[in-house]
Amino acid sequence: MGTNDSRLSDLITSSASALAGKLAAKEVSSEEVTQAHLDRIAEVDGGERGIHAFLHVNTEEALGVAREVDAIRAAGGDDAAALHPLAGVPIAIKDLIVTKGQPTTAGSRILEGWMSPYDATVIKKIRAARLPILGKTNLDEFAMGSSTEHSAFGPTRNPWDLDRIPGGSGGGSAAAVAAFEAPLALGTDTGGSIRQPGAVTGTVGVKPTYGAVSRYGAIAMASSLDQIGPVSRTVLDAALLQELVGGHDPFDSTSLTDSFDTLAAAARAGAADGSLQGLRIGVVKELGGEGYQAGVEARFRESLELLKGAGAQVVEVSCPNFKYALGAYYLIMPSEVSSNLAKFDGVRYGLRVLPQDGPMTIERVMAATRAAGFGDEAKRRIILGTYALSAGYYDAYYGSAQKVRTLIQRDFDAAFAQADVLISPTAPTTAFPLGEKLDDPLAMYLNDVATIPANLAGVPGLSLPSGLADEDGLPAGLQILAPAREDARLYRVGAALEALLEAQWGGPLLAKAPALGTGQSAETNAGVK
Template sequence: MSASALIRSSAAVMAAKLASGEITSVELVQAHLDRIAEVDGGERGIHAFLHVNAEEALAVAADVDARRAASEELHELAGVPIAIKDLIVTKGQPTTAASKILEGWMSPYDATVIKKIRAARMPMLGKTNLDEFAMGSSTEHSAYGITRNPWDLDRIPGGSGGGSAAAVAAFEAPLALGTDTGGSIRQPGAVTGTVGVKPTYGAVSRYGAIAMASSLDQIGPVSRTVLDAALLQEVIGGHDPLDSTSLTDPSTGLADAARLGNVAGMKIGVVKELHGEGFQAGVENRFNESLDLLREAGAEIVEVSCPNFKYALGAYYLIMPSEASSNLAKFDGVRFGNRTLPTDAPLTIERVMAATRAAGFGDEVKRRIILGTYALSAGYYDAYYGSAQRVRTLVQRDFEAAFAQVDVLISPTTPTTAFKLGEKIDDPLSMYLLDIATIPANLAGIPGLTLPGGLADEDGLPVGIQLLAPAREDARVYRVGAVLESLLETKWGGPILDQAPALASTADEATAKIAAEEAN
């Protein structure tokens, strides 16, 4: 098998080829490192990675090959490489949260999910780009430069985890870890044509993930297939005594659910408030086609109403910045973070903190800290933060009522396809609206999965379909997701990613093609 064909395989296929001895882990890792070198750098490269971990990844791969040659029993995904969002602390690699305030910081310990990745012997290719401290919807707010969408190098890859999604979409990695606070795994998945999952809150340990909003943050898998995501969640999930919000549920049965291949008799609810007006016509068309496919497969489609979802966006943008302002208070140049000294006297702790934060934080982080600090201030706490938490309860009750009628809920993942780089950078409210369909799941702590639903009529860009299930019922989104994925691939003649134009060539060739088109 050629290196090009190899890196386009699913993680499950790679694992099978490793187990059979058809390929080695060293060959697999090197093929991905070569792909990263080919498409990630340069002025118009994807720029999915902030740090490439070649030496360690190859060493882990060589160790896996030696153990496999000695007939040692290994994890199913042993030797399959993975990329890590640079919000998750990783010993031996920089962890910057894409912020100048943590530039060059090396963690003295591993996050729990990293320990589990190491235990499974999955080589880590490196750390991926994101919006600074996960604050953004486009990966344009990184202190280290933008990431480009492999489908169109002039468009955003989503955010905050655009680096992880772009790496998987560009075949630079078969798997990646992301974090999802209001859609930061699912929204990039939708606009890059990849699969992204936000597990049930507490199903995957958050220990070692740099916190933005602690009651909303969740680590989850990024992949190219539903089965691959299920396999990865089984690796990283499970109880962790180091995380006080960790569930005791075992992370088993997810891959089996994805392999079940049957939705006959299931009730699937269409959320009235999460499609229709305000959603791009091409997104609506692909969504309706997905409903038709599920109906033909034996599922019953039921419309449900969640009337309080219309308040979810407003509630989220009070809760999230309030928690962020508290979590980021420690990055002050005194306790944590690179220190910046004021340029004039006197030298006081307060002025050092002010100078450090002014230099270390970007505009979006400052915006959210200010908003959150205001919402938590005396005289405004009940009116803003308290009211938002009451709305959160109403959203949770809407979900409870909906799940009393159906097994899973379905909606478009985002109202539009990927917008152009720079198009919304000065209009944060417009950018926030891209998360309108993903935010309710974070407020309620339930699992959500996005998968590619096809290409929009208007621009030929990926459309995401979102599935939601009750808390602790992650297996349901994998079951329905895998069936819908298979039906859609039959309709579209194969995986949606195979139709991505920018992926058929190197970044340099793509640049030359664009220049030729502009010249004509």
């Protein structure tokens, strides 16, 4: 069944908050909503030209949870009153977050078919709130990439143009939300892996303050940088999801004790008020200009004018050490990768490959397993990180990168003394063609140039659509950054700008996306702003 069916269209294209309202009013059932999304996945996700957002579809469990929610609501009483506002709204999970009863592969052959014996903290909270889990989404292997082409199970395609990348590493979650396969998803962001896919798929992606959402149960790539966060189609939906999965967790030693329970209220206030009178917005001089696509810059400048019109004061700020962020990140992150991925050794769990000849030692089993189980990008980063941590090079590389990290944190402190939030384009370009940068790692790494500083400093960042680039009709993204622990400020400003942009467009940007399965490409949208 296609999206021309108005009933199905309403069920799969409504925002999560709108669906929650319809479910609470008993206008629709969770089983109907969940089945509609499962049908959509069956329609557009498989086949040679499918989106391939999902690595595993969780049909039976998802429908079972949906029926439980419907039964509780039908019975009424205290149990119905106690249901979480998002109860019955389906969600997709990045396949880096362990989920009991479903495979967790991290997009790697080394974990193919592995079933976790426990749930991540965020999954426990989702199950307790009774959100049907639709399945696990595709990603670059162990979250290493900016295009979801480094998945051992094949690339994900961008719903705007099936020959383009959906961003990475969380391209599966972003594509699922953009293609109306799920109203909500969870991703992880180490250097932009939620925000950059959001930018190139026309969705909303948020990296919360480091420690605001528990990382317990997220397979670690770089522990000091990784952060679980929401993927959605609206700023309010992202706020609702972060409120649900966030909060202190004693199982995560980096978890903050702060309360983040005003995020949705902040988003609603920003959208309703529309005024940003007195707000100081800093434009980061180093995150723009050379290397940024003209259409991306144009939409960014137009958004700036909207913010000014709403009463915001726009000032330029300089963060001189941001130019070193990419280099520092690609020393710190591989060093932590080298340590975190050492556990995948073919001895305890996961893939085991035996050497073809010679003595059967643990070292040789480990070498054979890692050679067969890890892809090229994972091996590249393990080797780089091991080298950076080796005797004689630690201070020159890893130690120096950590000093640069401190300088970047000081740049943020200075910038936030001049501005309440900072903004920039989320990514320097729109989605590039599949395969274009696969053999050029350095060109691929440059996609994260605007998002990496937030991870190095631990501050929250939100990406929302800023419009369609003139050159190719593909989505561009705008990034908002706030001081650490000021996630509510991020959502208030993001929701206000989203309302201004949608008023200008006449509705959500995703309403302009080419219909899947018609053979349309992004050129159809060229010139649409």
